[in-house]
Amino acid sequence: MATEIETDAVDPTLVDTVNNLFSRTGPTERDPVTGVTFDRTLWNKLDELGLARLTAPEDQGGSGAGWRESAAVVGAAAAHAVSLPLVEHDLLAGWLLAQAGLPGDAHVRTACVLHAGHATAVPWARHAERIVVLWQAHTWLVADVPASEMSIVEGSNLAGEPRDDVRVDMAGLSGVPVPDNVANELVVRGALARAVQVCQALERIVDLCVEHATTRVQFGRPLAKFQALQQQLADAAAESALARAAVNAAVRRMDTDAADLSATNFAVATARSCVGHAASLVVRHAHQIHGAIGTTLEHPLHRFTLPALSWRAEYGSVQHWDDVVADAALAAGGHGLWQRITR
Structure with a gap:
């Protein structure tokens, strides 16, 4: 029955590649108590194929793709019950870095909006190596912060995916201004x-x-x-x-x-x-x-x-x-x- 994302504008090789990969590796292991696990081996494979940073500029190690391609990859992961921070790493954190003119790399990232140095239910924070934060001072600011410099309290959503509380010391945080929108x-x-x-x-x-x-x-x-x-x-x-x-x-x-x-x-x-x-x-x-x-x-x-x-x-x-x-x-x-x- 599934109709999937429109594939007429998406390279069929991409569609076949992600479906074949996720069909072999999915579903993601999920413990009823501790939730889903982060499959680092699969993540490294996606990064090697240029799929972890699909929409990032090519000069930053991405593939320069658009929303249709990203939707095909994200949708394929959901269809095979593969749980990974694809959305957070590429479409959110990677996009925020680009808006601020900050460089991206292969470090696993997620993103959140801080309120008084605090954010709740941040996806995959415990597994991220860096967290791209957005907050409002005199204007909106963006910073790429090592996760090791943040306090992270683990939580999860109904599906057992990581949704963690994050705190950071705002006194030592400096950011790059971005437009209000x-x-x-x-x-x-x-x-x-x-x-x-x-x-x-x-x-x-x-x-x-x-x-x-x-x-x-x-x-x-x-x-x-x-x-x-x-x-x-x-x-x-x-x-x-x-x-x-x-x-x-x-x-x-x-x-x-x-x-x-x-x-x-x-x-x-x-x-x-x-x-x-x-x-x-x-x-x-x-x-x-x-x-x-x-x-x-x-x-x-x-x-x-x-x-x-x-x-x-x-x-x-x-x-x-x-x-x-x-x-x-x-x-x-x-x-x-x-x-x-x-x-």
Whole structure:
């Protein structure tokens, strides 16, 4: 069922490479208590292939790719239940460094916004070698700080991925000024990246539902023959397809016209609203279709339902993005909204 990120503008070799690599190495090991592990061997392989810093400039060791290529890699990782700081290292930390004119390198990075020297739920902080921080003083500032100079308290999200609390002594911290819009753009970039991941997870969930419903026999016939389950499958597939259309539109917008911040923010907000609501329905129907087996560690369903619910709450809640869409629609008015939707 999965339609994946539009691949007409993406080198098929890239798509084949990441899918082959992640199919061999995934899923990421996840302990029910300690959470997921950081696969350093796989990370080094991705860096060797130029995939860990896919969108970074070539003169800084990156590949100079765009959002479509990055979405293909991030989506493939989600589809194979591979958990790595691809989004944080490249699309967030790497982008912040570029905005500040700071050099990048092969050190594993994540990014966060500091408030009084503190940031919560920072992805992968405990495994990062450097943390790119953004904070507001007289203006917005960026610094590339060694993780060893920060206090890190470990935490995790619902899927067991690292989401750590970070503290740094602001007295000894100096940064490079960046434009005021960088803070908002960082959130928008993180929000879109999470939408890509959620969308791919939902498609894998639908695939698992179809497989289970067509192979599991109850009362002498496959579950897929029961009309109630057919309706649930159809609803889940429809919501997943709607989410995919919205996410692909936002990725196209980010890749081709990111300078139009108003239109880009609206496209990303729409994508996040769609994937957020889709996640509720798809995850609920998936567990109803699978029954008890879907709640076990032995079954792969949790590798996609838990991340989907976790990712949809990061870089803005569903309610937040619903409000952004509603506010933009009201501000545009009837004629303006139609133009915005059809652009």
